[in-house]
Amino acid sequence: MNKTLIAVYTLAAAFALAAPNADAAGRVKARGGVQNAEGGITGGSASAARGPNGGAAARGRAVKTDGQGNGQAASGGAYRGPNGGTGARAGSTTWNADGSAQHQSGAQWSGANSSGSTQGTTTRNPDGTLNGSRNTNATGTQGGSYNADTTYVDGSLNRSVDATGRSGNSYEATVTGTKGEGGTRTATCYDPNGAVIPCTR
Secondary structure: OHHHHHHHHHHHHHHHHHOOOOOOOEEEEEEEEEEOOOOOEEEEEEEEEEOOOOOEEEEEEEEEEOOOOOEEEEEEEEEEOOOOOEEEEEEEEEEOOOOOEEEEEEEEEEOOOEEEEEEEEEEEOOOOOEEEEEEEEEEEOOOOEEEEEEEEEOOEEEEEEEEEOOOOOEEEEEEEEEOOOEEEEEEEEEOOOOOEEOOOO
């Protein structure tokens, strides 16, 4: 259900942005909700807007509950700038009567200065403990790049970052930690030939 809701609203946003007559400015909104057979509510909303210079944006949201403490919600959106930049995001959350919950989200963009994407998940267990992960990647139009991976499992954090500047210098860092015990961070920088150099801000 979560993936379906994400797909529906992401595709709706994409169609809204790709609609013809890009020069026509305007805005449209819709929303509604009904009681469902499970004793909860099913509802949603959607909106789209278009600017006079070709920019456009659209977004949507849906939610469903069963009256027993369980439910699902999802949202998505996309935009296109007048200069051709684009972006989109989508996310969904499921919660359960036992106190557990799951969330997932992602986004991507492409513009004059950079392009990239990010996606992640988080899970809450019935006892309240959390687990999650996120990955982010970005590339600059002048050659720089950024990559980060983060995981959090059973109170332990692990994060790694790799970045390269347009000059060819690069940076690698790791962060590890445990809840209640603190953490450590290490970082190393390299010149374009792979030699270690001081990391300066």
